[in-house]
Amino acid sequence: MARELDNSLLNQHKEKHFTAGEIVRDIIIGVSDGLTVPFALAAGLSGANASSTVILTAGVAEVAAGAISMGLGGYLAAKSEADHYKRELKREQEEIITVPDTEAAEVAEILSEYGIQPHEYTPVVNALRKNPKAWLDFMMKFELGLEKPDPKRALQSALTIAIAYIVGGLVPLLPYMFIRTATKAVVASIVLTLLALLIFGYAKGHFTGNKPFRSAFQTALIGAIASAAAFGMAKAVQG
Template sequence: MADLHGSRSQLPLLQQHKEKHFTAGDIVRDIIIGVSDGLTVPFALAAGLSGANASSSIVLTAGIAEVAAGAISMGLGGYLAAKSEADQYKKELRREEEEIVLVPDTEAAEVGDILEQYGIEPHEYGPVVNSLRKNPQAWLHFMMRFELGLEKPEPKRAIQSALTIAISYILGGLVPLIPYMFFPKASEAVLASVALTLVALLVFGYAKGYFTGNKPFTSAVQTALIGAIASAAAYGMAKAIQPRQP
């Protein structure tokens, strides 16, 4: 009776306590993947072509083609990855269902092993195991989450991931190409592209650090540095292998 009274007395506290957790982790991850590659790859391509003395129109054409191909490739990769996760979850779900039916005692022992890892004694987790055995659906979800570490994927996760990555790649990829739309000389456009893209990388890196729980300023500097190194390497390589004019 005391335990029941204590549980009831805690309900108002739980109702008053509102936790704010960030629950859009998968979407943010897809955005980070798309934007980071979208900013870096076309940036390096544009810098490399500029180093080869290509005209702004050629750089712009090649850049847009790369953005289109990259968005399709990255989006397809995101789709296949999410689809594989969903297929793996279904496969393991069927296996756990069979084990609960065919070897329930073994599965119950596994529940005990899992709970022991959290410091729960056998006489404490015994009622929990018995309760789960009376509710096969809850038992199944318990095993999927705590034994296999698998969460049920969203039904439309694969399509959502593909679209998010592809759109993010396009938005990121267009940033370094914007100057080439206004400067006919690639030598002038590349300077504006470097400045614009580095600013975008700093902003993106800061936002990435903020949402992922890392140090925003450190993340901003690291992201911008990676983009700068990639573009500088492409530009230098193009200059090095460019045939000399007679």
């Protein structure tokens, strides 16, 4: 009866949690770099009085190289995370077999940190000892703080970051596709990119739980500083 009541309450109370954190993180990494790096490159070349054709060619090459590099970095990071999980999982499996009393003591210590008394956690420890799989899952999550990674995570991360980088990187280059005069194209690129940075920063703040307007301002400010620095350095070298 109590279990039926608990299930009824759980069915009535459906919590809505944001579960796409890793994908959003990859998109943020890709778009933020995609908007900023080609933007700074285009501004720098404009400062060096390069033509729109040259700037566009260099920008597209940078976007392609950057997407490959960022995607590969995302793949290797996710792969390393998965490999680390496998190593720790194997180590915990061996310790549960070879030193079960020590592992049981660790379970007790973890539960005691939550304010659970010995007479309350002892049945839990004994129950886990009878269920090695549940015991192993408990140790991975609560002792090591590790969640089992998605086996498709590495490839997904690589593709997400690469595509996001391309999407972001094309924004500051769009004006150079239609405006032949670089001095005019750079102005349009600045306006378009800063607008994109503001929108992206706002969305990033919304999804990450930060203040959207502050996030929008900070993101646009970083992009503006990067492009201004590149433009100024190009002018200084040329002069």
